[in-house]
Each structure stands twice: as C-alpha cells, then as structure tokens.
Amino acid sequence: MSNHEHHITPLSTYLIVFTSLLILTGITVFSAQFDFGSFNIILALMIASLKSSLVLLFFMHLYYDNKINLAFILASVIFLGIFIGITMIDTNYRTTLYDVRGKLVDDQAPIENFKSKSHHSDIEHKTEH
Amino acid sequence: MREYLEKNYLNEETTIKSWLLTLDHKRIGLMYLFAIMFFFAIGGFLALFIRLELLTPAGGDILDKDTYNVFYTLHGAIMIFMFIIPSIPAAMGNLILPVMLGTKDVAFPRLNLASWYIYVVGSSIGIFSIVSGGVDTGWTFYTPYSSSTDTAVISMTFAVLVLGFSSIFTGINFIVTVHKMRAPGITWFKMPLFIWSLYATALIQILATPVIAVTMLLLIMERTFQVGIFDPAMGGDPVLFQHFFWFYSHPAVYIMILPGMGIISELISTFSKKKIFGYTYIAASSMAIALFGFLVWGHHMFTAESEFAALVFSVITYLTALPSGVKIFNWLATLYKGKISFEAPMLYAINFLLLFAIGGLTGIFLGTLSVDVMLHDTYFVVAHFHYVMMGGTVIAFLGGLHYWWPKIWGRMYSEKWARVSAVLIFFGFNLTFIPQFIMGSQGMPRRYWQYDGMLNTELFQFYHILSTVGSSMIALSFLIMLVYLLHSIKNGKVAGSNPWGALTLEWQTPSPTPAHNFLEEPKITHGPYAYDEVEAERTID
Amino acid sequence: MSLEKTKYFQHHFVDPEQQYESSKLGMWAFLVTEVLTFAGFFCAYAIFRAWNPDMFINAHKALDVVMGGTNTVVLITSSLTMALAIRYIQINNSRAALINLVLTLIFAGMFLVIKYFEYEHKFHCGHLPGALYNPHIAPDCVAIEGNNPHVFFSIYFMMTGLHGIHVIAGMGLIVWLIIRTIKGHFTPAYYTPVEMVGLFWHLVDLIWIFLFPLLYLIG
DSSP states (O other): OOOOOOOOOOOHHHHHHHHHHHHHHHHHHHHTTSSSTTTHHHHHHHHHHHHHHHHHIISSSSTTHHHHHHHHHHHHHHHHHHHHHHHHHTTTTTTTTOOOOOOOESSSSOOTTTTTTHHHHTTTTOOOO | OOBBBBSSSTTTSSSSSHHOOOOOHHHHHHHHHHHHHHHHHHHHHHHHHHHHHHHSSSSSSSSSSSHHHHHHHHHHHIIIIIIHIIIIHHHHHHHHHHHHTOSSSOOOOOHHHHHHHHHHHHHHHHHHHTTOOOOTTTTOTTTTTHHOOOHHHHHHHHHHHHHHHHHHHHHHHHEEEHHOOOOOOOOOGSSSSHHHHHHHHHHHHHHHHHHHHHHHHHHHHHHHHHHOOTTTGGGGHHHHHHHHHHHHHHHHHHHHHHHHHHHHHHHHHHTSSSOTTTTTHHHHHHHHHHHHHHHHHGGGGGSSSSSSHHHHHHHHHHHHHHHHHHHHHHHHHHHHOOOOOOOHHHHHHHHHHHHHHHHHHHHHHHHHHHHHHHTTTHHHHHHHHHIIIIIIIIIHHHHHHHHHHHHHHHHOOHHHHHHHHHHHHHHHHOOOOOHHHHHHHHHTTTTTTTTTTSSSSHHHHHHHHHHHHHHHHHHHHHHHHHHHHHHHHHSEOOSSSOTTTOSSSGGGSSSSSOSSSSSSOOOOOOOOOOOEEEEEEEEOO | OGGGGGGOTTTTTSSSSHHHHHHHHHHHHOOOOOOHHHHHHHHHHHHHHOOHHHHHHHHHHHSSSHHHHHHHHHHHHHHHHHHHHHHHHHHOOHHHEEEEEEEEHHHHHHHHHHHHHHHHHHHHHHHOOOOOOOOOOOOSOOOOSSOOHHHHHHHHHHHHHHHHHHHHHHHHHHHHHHHHHHTTOOBTTTHHHHHHHHHHHHHHHHHHHHHHHHHSSOO
C-alpha cells in the first residue's frame, strides 16, 4: 500500500503565523498599560485566544487535519470553561441568602474573609426585596 | 465449533517474561483482573471488620476509634481507586474490546502495558501508605482535616495521583482504538453497546482524571509547603478542595457505572435472544450521561456551598436521571416477549435492574435540596452509593465475568453453584443495605464508630445487626464464587467458541481466544444484536 | 521505502496510515488531559482573583514584564522552529530539521534560564508561596498591599512551576529526537515521533500564552 500524502505547510504560512504571534504579543503588552476596568481581562483573554488559535490551527496543523482532533481540543476547552464557570457560581454567590420559600433575602450577607476591603466598601448592603 | 483451542493466548508463550513484557491486550486484561480482585478482597475484609464493630453501639469491640477511621477510609479508597475504577474498563475492556471490534490489539499496546505497571506502582504506593498506618480522613480527603492530620495522607494521595495516570492511559487507548481500528463493516452504529459504553467512559477518563491528579497534588503542596489555598486562616477556602475533588469524583462514578450498563445491554440481548430495543437511544444516553456527569458535582456539597449554586446543581442532577431512565426502559422493552433464559449472567443482569433502579431512585431523594440537608452524611447516603456502585457496577462486573469466562478460559463453570451465588448475593446485598436506608433516614450518621447515647440507638443496633448478617452472606457468596470459578479453569466443561449463541464478534472466534484474536479475517455480515435475522449456533447444550 | 517495510510499522495496524492517524489522535487525547490538568490551576487563579482583585493587581507588579515578555517571544520562536523541523523532515532535509530541533532546544533552555533569574529575584524578595512568604522590603523589591499576598505567589509558583516541569520534559523529548535524527531514523515516510513531540511542545507554548497575560499583565 502506498503512503497517503500528508499535507506539507508552506514556509510562508509558518512565517506569517509567527509574525502575527509576535505582533499580537506586542499588542497585549501595549494594551496592558491602559485600564479598561473589567474589560481588561476580557481583552487579554481574547488576544490570548487569537494567538492560541493560530498556534493550534497552523503550527499544530489542525486546519489541515481530520476534524476529530479539533473536536477533542475544543471539548477540553469547553470543559475547562464548565469547571471554572460553575465553580464560580458557588464562589461568587457565597453572600446570597434565601429564605425557606426560596425568596432572596440578602445578597451581601456578611462574610468577612473573602472580601478585599477596598472592593466592596462602597456597595450598600441590601436588605429585603 | 465446540472445542478447546489448543494454541491460544494463554499458552502461546509460557515464560514469566512473556507475561510481564506482554503486548497482548488479553494478557494485560487478565493481569488487571487478578490485581483488582486481590484489592477487592482486601477492601471486602475491611468492610467486614467495620460491620463487626458496628454490631454494638459502644465503640471498641474490635477496633479503637482511630483504627476505625483508618478502616473506613481505606475501604473506600481501595475499593474506588484500586478496584472499581479499573475493574470493567481495564480488566474486561482489555480482554474483550479489540475482539469485539474485529481487530488484533488496542491502538497502543505498549501504552497498555505501561498503564498496568503504573497501576501496580500506584497500588504499591497505596500499600505503603496502609503499612505506614493508613489514612483517617475518609476517602474524600476533605480539608482542613486532611491538610493537618498526622496520618499517611501524602503517600495515599500520591498513590491516587499515580493510579489516575493508569486510568488516563487506558482511556486514551480505548478512544483511539474505537475511532481508528474498527474492522471494515463495523460502523459507529454497528458497534456493540459495550463498546459505546467503554468509549463514553474513556472520554470521561481523559477529561476528569487530570483534575483529581491536580487536586491530590495541591493537597500534597498544602501539607508540605502550607501554600494556603485550602486554609481559611491564610485566605484560602476548604470548600474549594471539595469543588476540585468532586469535579473528578462525580464523573468518576459514571466511569464506574457506564461500562456496567454496557455489559447489561449485552447480557439482556443475548439472554432474551432479542434485538436490543432502542440501540441508538442507548448509545446516545451513554454519551449524555457522560456529559451530564460533568455538570452535577456540587450535589455532593449541598451543605457546604452557596445556596444559589446548590439550586443549580440540584436542578441539573434531576435532569441527569433521564438518560439512565431511558436505558432501564429500553432494557425492559428488550426483555418483553424475548426468549429469556436464566443462566448465571442473566441472573446478574436481573439483579442489576432491580438494584440499580433502587440506587438510582434514592439518588433523586438525595438530589432534593431540602431532603439532602437531613440525609447528608447519614447511612442513607452510604446505602445509596452501595446500591449503585455495588448493586450496579459490581453486579454488572460479575455478570460480565460469568458471561465472558468461557471466552477467557475456554471452559464453563458450574452453572448450579453460579446460580446459588447469584441468588445469595441478591439476598445478602439487600439485607445489608436496606436497613441502612432506614437507619439513615432515622438519623444514623456515617463514619461513626459508636452510636450509643442517641435517641434511636436500640433501633440502630437492630438494623446494624441485620446489615452485618447480610454482609456475611455477601462474603459467603464470594467465597463460593472463588471456589467454582477457580475450579473451572482446569476442570470445567469445554465451552467452545459460542456457549451462549450470541452474535457479537468475540463469539465468532475460538475459546480461549487465539493469540492474535482471529484465525481468519472476521467477516461482518450482521449487526451485533440481529437475533431476528440470524441464529447463532450455541456450542453448548 | 514504504513504511510497511521499515521496522517502525506496527503490525496490529492495518496500514501505516492507520498507525499515523492513530498516533495523532492519541496525542491529541493526551493534550486534552494536559489542558484539564492546568484547568485546575486556572480555576484557582480565577477564584482567588475574584476574591482579592486589588491584591492581585498589586502583587503582579512584583513580576517583571520584560522577562515575561521575552520568555513569551522565546517560546513562540521555539514553536516556529519546532514546526519547521517537522516540515524539513517532510521534504527530506534532515540537516535543516536537525538545526531547527537544536534551535528549539536552545530556546527552551533560554526560557528556563530567564525563569531561573525570575525565581531567584522572588527568593531574594521573599515573595514566596504560602507560609514561606516573607517580604523583604529592599530597594529592588515591590511592597505588596492587600489581603493574603502569599496566595498570589502560591498560584504563581505552582503554575509556572508545573509549566516549567513540562518545559524540562519537552527538552528531554527534543534531545531524544535529536539523537534519532542524527541516526537517520526519520524520513518523509516516517516522522511520527517528531510530530508528536511537536504537538506536546506547542501545548507548552499555548499554556504560556495564557499564563503570561494572566500573571504579568493584569491591571
């Protein structure tokens, strides 16, 4: 049986991807000087995702490969998201308290240890709805 | 044909080296089988001691309180990490999966051998931990106790970490084998359902197991360097440990049950001589269970996490019951108007249907927030998980063991004694654990060495006695099983290639299996459950 | 020479193509486990950052963006040379492949050297994980305000430490490839190990692509 021809990526593709990665690195460092508030982390993650997509698709050949390989790595990222996201449903809502009928009683119930004082000092305590 | 294949995988080569350096998946599977049964026995003995201790409300009948804590911790850790997680995938899967797929071996035979050695190393580290005095934290290793107790936590958690890699490598192997090495003619929807279940399990293995490795690593870091991420005094969070731990350990229970369900599909179809009802739905439900299993871990933490999170997890837990329900109904529909025969494997399948149903349904009680607040950390939980893990997975494992035993050894065991054992286990199991449901709902806490001075102490003692009697029945049935199974290896009736008249590919090759699985290229002319089209010849009357 | 006739064809496979595709899928399945391994640490990072946002912003100033940025460029370049090494084997240019493998190894070493200097500075300033945290306010050390600053360093050391262990493992694998390339094991018909190590190496780069902004560029 003859060997199936494997795709050989052109040198130019690799060099373009490499240059783009360097440029994106520069952008992410440059943009870190500015404060966009809570958008900071979103921007950083977006740029990092773009960089990693380039690495995955071209350096790691997923663009040219059997798509099952791509499916596996995407699934792992999704599960990473599930892990972090659902855990944060607990850790971000530690202060919410419900009464026995399921009505929200207080979403700033005092829990001392996990608050950075400067972050929440200007938020008023809500009482009942 | 009804004959014993003279040159087979067992005697192809007979040196110790040919076993220790084997690349044959069947030999690896057999080595796993012996190893896991060894640990099952140890875990079982620990349970018997626990049950004996609980015969009286006062503590200290045979175990002091610290030893008692060590015993239930080791019982859990050994049963889960050294027995049940590898049991069906690594032992039965290795023995059967490539043959069912019509291929010569798994995708990565050397990785397969490595996974067995990693299992041996991990288990040895676990034994070292036991010999160093064991662990007393409960198999769940919750912080802050586990980060501060004096016992051999680091070696046991390191053992779990290493064992995790064994599981991961098995998972990788099975995924690639199923994707790439099916014989021509075996499309995805012509695979036996046992393969679907092993595939779904393998996906869970690669996605979830790394997280327990990290969790164990973090606990070791916490103990060694006091990094403080689980310590509230240092700004850490002990509940975070629980999140990390259960993110693996909940999907882990699906690693345990899914292959068992796969075996049940095989048994029910073969022993009703009927095409499995709703093949596609059963296959899809395996994948759905695998997916949902990742979303519900917080139901182990209802009393520890935020109420909002508890609400979310409770709702998703309810949804998780649906795909399992689909399977149960499809199995029942398969039985309906089938030509049912009650050989030992089928007795185990029927055991499974009843016991797993009870286990699953009691899970719903526990998934209800308000009820769980009462039942958490009581014997109700203990009974629930023993019903699903033992009444489910172990029963299915035993069913598979009896089903494939003639394929593995080429000989049949005593059908009479097998039925005795299967029936005895059923009664013994229920006698052991139904009283635990009742006790738990009346407030008997788990992991307690003594229960005197409580409101219901006399009631609890009555149920504990019943439970211990039941556990001795279980022990007896395993003893009987050990004897007739070992006896059959040399003295059993010759089984031939297809003693059950089944249609999956492993029965189209002689028994014991040839070294390279098939003597001639297997031809796939029908689906795995095509009892309506084909009649396979039984090689045994 | 077709792969089947070489000693690298494993006979439980039907043909070399099945072997190659299987190896690839197997490696991707392994990379899935790597992603989920680091997931635990990213989760810890996310949670502690959500609980201590100001402390994190303060603490990250103790990290040197220049060194971190240089390391990022170093790893990206090593990814390029790794990819090129595979490409050169595919077009039967063993010598260029060898050069690129050696370059990859050198860049990996550079990464570790820079990392060593970063760690050394942390030890000097007492910016250490958990109970070892003991800040020395020296002129070249940043004073960190906020609750529980040792948490940041616990996470920093664990994540970069685990990543560093993967770099070392990758270097070992690259050395193995270099030896085999010199011995002429790899041809356009058979270069699977090079590609598999390449995939592992790119993953190491990918993890750093996320670690760098999350640890060094917050705020």
